[in-house]
Amino acid sequence: MCGFLGMLTAGGDADTYVDAVTRALPCMRHRGPDEAGTWHDTDVIFGFNRLSIVDLEHSHQPLVWGPAEQPERYALIFNGEIYNYVELREELSAAGHTFRTQGDSETIVVGYHHWGEAVVEHLRGMFAFAIWDTEEKLLFVGRDQFGIKPLFYATTSAGTVFSSEKKSILEMAPELGLGLELDRRAIEHYVDLQYVPEPESLHAGIRRLESGCTATLRAGGEVVAERYFKPGFEVAPVPKGAEQDLFDRIARALEDSVEKHMRADVTVGSFLSGGIDSTAIATLAKRHNPNLLTFTTGFEREGYSEVDVAAESAAAIGVEHIVKVVSPEEYAGAIPKIMWYLDDPVADPSLVPLYFVAQEARKHVKVVLSGEGADELFGGYTIYKEPLSLAPFERFPTPLRRGLGRLSRVLPDGMKGKSLLERGSMTMEERYYGNARSFNFEQLQRVLPWAKEEWDHKEVTAPIYAQSTHMDPVARMQHLDLFTWMRGDILVKADKINMANSLELRVPFLDKEVFAVAQTIPHDLKIAGGTTKYALRKAMEQIVPPHVLHRKKLGFPVPMRHWLAGDELFGWAQDTINDSQTDDIFHRPAVLEMLKEHRDGVSDHSRRLWTVLAFMVWHGIFVENRIDPQIEEKDYPVNL
Template sequence: MCGLLALVTDPGAESLPSPSTVDAVSGATALMRHRGPDEPGTWSDDAQVVLGFNRLSIIDIAHSHQPLRWGPPEAPDRYVLVFNGEIYNYLELREALRGEYGAEFATDGDGEAIVAAYHHWGADALTKLRGMFAFALWDNVEQELFCARDPFGIKPMFMASGPGGTVVGSEKKCLVEVCEKIGRLGVDLGIDERAVQHYTVLQYVPEPETLHRGIRRLESGSYARIRAGGEPQVTRYFTPRFAAVPVASGSRDDAQRRYDEITAVLEDSVAKHMRADVTVGAFLSGGIDSTAIAALAMRHNPRLITFTTGFEREGFSEVDVAVASAEAIGARHVTKVVSQAEFVAALPEIVWYLDEPVADPALVPLYFIAREARKHVKVVLSGEGADELFGGYTIYREPLSLKPFDFLPRGVRRSVGKMATPLPDGMRGKSLLHRGSLTLEERYYGNARSFSDAQLRAVLPRFRADWVHTDVTAPLYAQSQGWDPVARMQHIDLFTWLRGDILVKADKMTMANSLELRVPFLDPEVFAVASRLPYDQKITRATTKYALRRALEPIVPAHVLNRPKLGFPVPIRHWLRSGELLDWAQAMVTSSGAGDLISLSAVRTLLDEHRTGVSDHSRRLWTVLIFMLWHAIFVEGSVTPQISRPDYPVQL
């Protein structure tokens, strides 16, 4: 885990990068010191390229410094790399490159494996990397910056391009800083109101958008080639595809072989994710995914430390279950309990680290448990991705409950939906009738939707009816024609909820604390196995992740195996009715300068209705409040977070 920044300027705009240009990159890189407090680095070619880097040293700590130079014997300084992430099969790659091409390496790290693989295999090297990564590689011969991001989007990569050049990096705030200091880049830093509307609907800003018009994200599974004076040329190298297998067939032995295959690939993935020259721990909630990862990790480190978090309010904690799980697998366990006052006080700092608003309250406890874990370890394993790969969300069972509607003619289904409209809100069956009248493409946005269309119009003064969720989902549904409905929903979530919410909060909240988070479920080999599962091996009327649960029976404690999914339960519904969080929310609405983008009167109405118990508006309120806080920090400058940067030891 590290932070990178790379600038390619147009020599036609200015022949040499002035010292101020190098200083601008160095200064902006310092803004993300939390991503790599161990070692900063800057490199310039004295012509048009500047690379900046902050290192969190995990593998080959004494060497593998970055920016990293590598080249073949005839051109030893051809390439310069800045790289965020880990390549878990780097030992195998280095051996293959030595055997096939006689490649030579000066370090014992994974960075040289990336460069050597690119030199010999070109962009095809990306399909051979098993890991999480975002990197920028300057080729002195081709005079080209090659940037790439891992298949699932575990590690971030932002890009800003204008007539004077292109800048890419791990954090958007750094790009904004460079663009403001080097005005000749000509990047448009105005607010993208279309992205604001998408955020308000989805609770996150969908890729490749950001809230700044001139800054975009390099999408997951994509690479970009950047030359001076030209726009980045983006190519997708990986598109996850689920096999169109409606139901399982074969004998009981065939089913067991399928479960054994899942177990074997997970064991292999966890083994490779344990590779590090520092101590590795694990996050442990009360669920099956993190428990499975921790149990498998114990096989490689019997002294494993696990971590969980909860709240002082009763009923909003999985601490007891996590403690029981840690006892069952034999792990040492550490718990962090968060108070409402701590929760509120940390919000400005958390949103500053986020760069873009994400309206998921679970990222707050994740921030606190990452801070606690960093006192003990430098790397943690976690269970993100299991739900998207193996069918873990309860909403994936909806096609089963709506199956009878599939037999109705389209016109009849529409009529049923109209019949439900006048029924009172909350009446049993109304939602079923409404959703049954819609196609999957119409009703499923992904795992989050905060506002109805009417509520959205009320809260957004500049609401546009032509900026809708299908801007994001329609191309994805087109890719999944002919798949079973669960596979199509998984496909939507891989490109929306997973990379827009789950992986953003995982990366940002752990990196805020200089902690590396690894996700063994999001591994190409694990995906290859999961993608072949039939519909009824993912979802049944009784449970989710059916095949995964069967595969994990010998590994996961019984009290966890069939426990319903909770995630990080956060009591914002209660806290927004009284106490510090309500006080903070009311003050935020009163002082907000975002009134041109968010209707403050509409938000006050929502807050009053929620406070008095008329309606539960907690998720809608959280969405707009987090946006207001983001706006106050990054646009108005009226809130200045107190950024705490503990000086952790280099090695733990």
């Protein structure tokens, strides 16, 4: 787990840009505080910050490797962990290749020499990497299947620069001749979806390599992504009486994944919210570390008992449990710093408690496990039940459904049945664009008066839906969330917020072998018995404590609705709106009116307000240079 910055120059003048890379590298020192280094030849500069997890004394990066006849042919920079590196080393050694370290990084470059671009299909882990072939003058970059690890890039006449964090590219903007204009369409996407969808970023000149993709480029060329991971959800009915075999396969796959994810030369802990996902991971992890530490967070407000729930689960599985309670003052004070670490805003209030629990965990461990991905793979969101409730509408002729939609629009807000008619009148592609829906179009135009009439979510979702026409409705929703909500929100906060604290987060559910089983679960074993994740719950019956099996999703809930209406955050929100220099983006009076309506109980605007507020803080840091996030590491010297 680390951070890298690299550049493939267009004119073979790498010496010209070494100082720029060196200057930009410290701004992501948090990703790798243990050591830093650079490497370059005439075409490429690689910079690296290392967080040492495996093979602590060796496996330094940038890593240079080659076969005996060309011992320095390849250079590698890599962020992440390869959990099957032991097995890959054995396989590649048997094929005649030699290794010079005991770490996982080397398996990528040796594997590339052996398998070529197909190496990504052999890797079981989370990764973003770049390999420079000095003989072929070829750069190969790749990213893991689900998008756990990030990879930003920008191309100008100077060359292509790529990095684990966008801010390091922004630092190099003067040398690159990179414009810093904002992408107005990406802003619309963010405000509507609460995150910036891949491959966009809020800066027009900087993009992201998408999850499950690779790219090969030469000097002066463009980055053209090629997808290698194409999730299928190829479901076949489970014969009656054979369900238990499926449940057993799920349990074995998850047990194996957790065992692989525990591989480290440092102490591994686990986050624990008390729900089935994190409890299953912690329970399995304890088998490999009897002294496992678990961590959770909560708030100073009556009625939020997730701390007690997590403590109950910790006691049941017999682990030492550490709690961080966050006050509203701490919450508001941390927001600028968190927005700086994110690179682009993510309007998820749980980012802040995650920051504090990660900060606490880093005092005790260097790696934590977590339960991200279980909902997307196993059907955990309540909204996945919707195709069942709306099934009767599917039998209606299209004109009748459209008529019901028109009727719903004239019914008073809050009237029973209004929402059902509205959603039943639409196709799945029209009504569902992931868990992050924030504004409808009318609300969007209220705060973004320049938003174009033709904008709708299908600009983002239509290409994804086009890949899933053969799937059942629940699988289509899961497939969409894999490429939108999960990689745009869930995994961004998992990476950026934990790495802000130099803490490596590992996600055993998002393992390709676990997915290989999960994608075969039929919908009637995902949504069954009045619950979600039915098959996972059945698989965990002999593993997690009984009181956890049917507990609803917990996570780290935030009392945002209450705080924005009360003394805790109302004043902060009002000041943020009034001070923001975003009048060319947001209609300030409309945002202030939304805040007043929220305070007065006219409507719950907490989700929409938080989306705007997060952007305003981000804009104040990265565009206005008005807000100081107080990041001490900006001034760190790098020991090169």
